[in-house]
Amino acid sequence: MVALDEYTSPEFGRCALVTIDVQRDVLDGGSLEVPGTTAVLPRLAALARGFRTARRPVVHMVRLYQAGGEDVDLSRRARVRSGRPTLLAGSPGAELATGLLERGMDGLDSARLLEGLPQQLGPDEVVIFKPRWGAFFRTPLAEHLEMLGVSTLVFGGANFPNCPRTSIYEASERDYRLVVATDAVSGLYERGSTELEGVGVALMSSDEIVAALSSGTEAASLA
Secondary structure: OOOOOOOOOOOOHHHEEEOOOOHHHHHOOOOOOOOOOEEEHHHOOOOOOOOHOOOOOEEEEEEEEOOOOOOOOOOHHHHOOOOOOOOOOOHHHHOOOOOOOOOOOOHHHHHHHHHHEEEEEEEEEEEEEEEOOOOOOOOOOOHHHHHHHHEEEEEEEEEOOOHHHHHHHHHHHOOOOOEEEEEEEEOOHHHHHHHHHHHOOOEEEHHHHHHHHHHHHOOHHHH
C-alpha cells in the first residue's frame, strides 16, 4: 500500500459511502449483466450496514433510462431505443439490488430522480440519479456532500473500469480524500489498483473500513 499523508489520509469521522449502479439489471442474469457484481454484493451490503450503524451518510448513485432513449449515453442509445429492457425507469430491473437496502426502505421514485432531486431512503441515506458515467456530472452530489460536511468518500459498486473509476477521478478533482473498498467493487484489476494508489486513493477491504468507522481510526495509521 502506498503511504498516505496528511492530505490524503481518510477522515472516517467525516466520510460517506457512495455506491455506484448496484441495480438488479447488472447482477448475474440481468439484462446488463456485469460479471462479478453479484459476487461483491454481500460485502457491499455489509459495508452499507456498517455506515448506517456509524450514522455516516450513504449515497446510492443509479442509472435510469427512459423507453424512448432520451438522454441516453451514446454507447447505449441504440440498445435502449431497440426496446431491450435496460435499467428502464420504473422497471424491477432498475431497482437497487436486493439486500443492499434495509428492510422497509422504499423503491426508487423514478420521476423524482429523473428531475435531478435526491430521494431520501433513511435518516442518512439517499439515492441520486446520474445520467452518465460519473457521479458528479449533472447531479446534485457535490451540493449534497457539502451540506453534510463530508471530506472523505468510500466507493464501491459496478463496475470499476467504467462508472466507479470515472466517479473516483471526478472526486479526486474536487479534492476529496478517497477510499476504494477493494472487495466491494466489481472489475477491479491490478493495474487499476496501482493507478488509484498513484493519485492518493486508499485501498481497503470492507472489514477494514467498518473497523475504522467503529473505532474512529484514521487511515494514516494503516499506511
